[in-house]
Amino acid sequence: MVGKAHNHNDLVLSTVQSPQAAATSAVAASWCRSALHHGLDPAAASRNDRMDDRAVSRLREANGELLAAATPSLDRLFGSVGGAGCCVIISDVSGIVLETRALxxxxxxxxxxxxxxxxxxxxSDEGTNGIGTCLVEARPVTIFRGDHFASRNVGVSCMDAPIFDPEGRLVAALDVSTAxxxxxxxxxxxxxxxxxxxARSIERDFFCRRFADARIVYAGGNQPSAGAALLAVDRDDLVIGASRAARRQFRLGAxxxxxxxxxxxVMGTDGNNGFNDGERAILRQALARSGGNVAAAARLLGIGRATMYRRMERAGMGGMN
Incomplete structure (x- = not known):
């Protein structure tokens, strides 16, 4: 075992010292980050201390909405891999473990x-590993035993995927590890x-929980690395939320x-253009198209500003300016 660790240390250090190393593979690039940017030693035997129970409790509370959405998927995933001696882990965006599932x-x-x-x-703490490298690269990664930076971690293989919140921000990593x-x-x-x-199921459930009062429109997608394109639509047919895949598909910005x-x-289809059906929706859509400017919205609808205000009042929108 000592010989294997020594050989691994030599391999990591020789790779890091190579001028072309970072261009050869994603793992080599991560080794270079670990050694050159974070100043880590692959032979180091120690790891950082863990948070105490009180700090972990606070961190879990801060990530409560995420964990509530993730729990069913974590349980299902563990049901699939736990019997094979695997551990299921979810970390926060900084790489700190929030929850685990293991026999x-x-x-x-x-x-x-x-x-x-x-x-x-x-x-920055452990060098190349499933959770940390997944979070740095914001993509699914598999880190086999010898792909780890630190020799102390080469007995474990890790399969990871990033988790994005309903606004498309990276918030967690989902990991299955096996020794x-x-x-x-x-x-x-x-x-x-x-x-x-x-991970994609967690994102979908997270999105649906966040916009529980809205209508969820499935707009395609569902690639393993991108997830489903979901739109949250209110009663006036205004899009009030979009998943990461939907933001990319419809160019809604980050x-x-x-x-x-x-x-x-958003979807490039014809909307209503009169007051016969869904007057409130028409008014709100016109206001949305005009950036909230009532006079501009009235012009879009071909009516006067005073008429616009009267119709807004009748539709229960009298508090808007």
Whole structure:
């Protein structure tokens, strides 16, 4: 074991010292970040201390909405991989473990490895690893045993996928880790697919919980790495929320919040153009198209400003200016 660790240290350091290393593979690039940017030593035997229970409790509370949305998917994923000796983990965006799922017989082993609530698996603390590298690169990653930067971690393989919140911001990493030597690349590939599917399910449930009072429109997508394109639409047919995939598909921008806009405009379809059906929706859509300017909205509808105000009043929109 000592010889293997020594060989791994030499491999990491020789790769880091190569001028072309970072261009050869994503793992080599991560090794270079770990050594050159974070100043880590692959031979170091220690890892950072874990948060105490009180700090972990506060962190879990701060991520309560995420964890509530994630719990069903975490349980399903663990039901699929737990019997094979795998641990299921969700971390926050900084790489700190929030929750784990493991069989009672495996918990002590995973705890000794550091796969436990309150432990940090950021790249800056642990070097190349599933959770930290996934968060840095914001994409699914698989880190086999020897892909880890630190020799102390080469007994574990990790399959990870990022989780994005309803505004498209990176908020967590979903991880399945295994220390079983009989789990090869074929098993890792299968587990990686399950992890990506679970991460997208968490995002979908997170989005639906955030916009529980809205109508959810499925607009296509659902690639393993991108997720479904979901739009949250209010009763006036204004889009008030969009998933990360929907923001990309409809070019809605990366800002966490955006002004409501008509569903017809977002999806490029014809909307209503009269007052016979859904007058309130028409008024709000006109206001959305004009950036909230009442006079401009009235011109879009071909009516006078006074008439616009009267119709707004009748539709229960009298408090808007």
């Amino acid at each position: 009672d017989a495996d918990k002590e082993m995973f705890d000794a490895i550091g796969l436990a609530p309150g432990a940090s698996w950021s790249e 079983r030597s009989d789990h090869g690349e074929a098993m890792a590939t299968m587990i990686a697919t399950l992890v990506q599917d679970a 800002d966490s919040h955006f002004a409501p806009r008509p569903l017809a405009d």
